[in-house]
Amino acid sequence: MRRTQVSINLTALRHNLQRVHQAAPGCRVMAAIKANGYGHGLVRVAQALNDSDSFGVACLDEALRLRAAGVSAPITLLEGFFHADELPLIQRHQLDVLLHHEHQIIALERATLRTPIRVWLKIDTGMHRLGVSPESAPSLWHRLASLPALQLMGQMTHLACADERDHPATGQQLSQFAQATEGLPGERAIANSAGILGWPETHSDWVRPGIMLY
Numbered sequence: 229m230r231r232t233q234v235s236i237n238l239t240a241l242r243h244n245l246q247r248v249h250q251a252a253p254g255c256r257v258m259a260a261i262k263a264n265g266y267g268h269g270l271v272r273v274a275q276a277l278n279d280s281d282s283f284g285v286a287c288l289d290e291a292l293r294l295r296a297a298g299v300s301a302p303i304t305l306l307e308g309f310f311h312a313d314e315l316p317l318i319q320r321h322q323l324d325v326l327l328h329h330e331h332q333i334i335a336l337e338r339a340t341l342r343t344p345i346r347v348w349l350k351i352d353t354g355m356h357r358l359g360v361s362p363e364s365a366p367s368l369w370h371r372l373a374s375l376p377a378l379q380l381m382g383q384m385t386h387l388a389c390a391d392e393r394d395h396p397a398t399g400q401q402l403s404q405f406a407q408a409t410e411g412l413p414g415e416r417a418i419a420n421s422a423g424i425l426g427w428p429e430t431h432s433d434w435v436r437p438g439i440m441l442y
């Protein structure tokens with residue numbers, strides 16, 4: 229049997245994080261390490277990128293693996309929670325939650341929360357994957373703001389076509405996002421890797437690099 233070996237250069241990962249800081253100076257960084265650190269090993273990648281401001285993971289299971297390994301940095305569940313019965317663990321491990329559908333907001337309205345949960349509202353401006361509609365965003369934000377156990381971080385969207393420098397969709401997404409979030413308090417988070425590298429106008433308060441870290 230032949231074995232395939234993959235060697236992962238943790239210094240290179242740290243170097244790539246420096247590239248993020250150079251490309252998007254002054255922005256906070258949520259390092260996307262979902263899907264087992266894009267296959268590079270969740271815990272190792274988190275340890276190498278330990279000066280990220282938050283880690284973005286796909287699901288509760290990944291977040292718990294990081295906590296079990298002693299990672300105490302903020303962790304953001306990029307798809308939020310799937311069922312209200314995840315909320316006690318989310319609170320116990322102080323996980324941040326991205327909300328992309330009204331059913332999650334209804335669950336929070338019904339829940340009895342003992343400790344505050346930090347939440348982001350994700351708005352779909354054209355990715356057509358996850359996110360609330362731009363039209364519904366202000367009213368959903370105000371519903372969240374009325375829940376005392378939540379700490380509202382801000383609003384997020386995901387770019388669909390930023391890897392094509394001339395694609396008109398990115399400008400349209402930016403203006404839709406600006407319109408949907410106009411007047412709302414909190415921080416903004418738009419850019420993935422392609423936005424960080426190709427679209428300075430998407431940098432805002434936070435950037436969320438994934439593939440460029442690897």
Ligand SMILES: *Cc1c(COP(=O)(O)O)cnc(C)c1O
Binds near residue numbers: 306436438
């Ligand atoms: C995966 C992911 C990213 C990172 O995207 P890349 O294109 O790999 O940089 C950013 N934001 C969210 C919400 C993600 O799920």
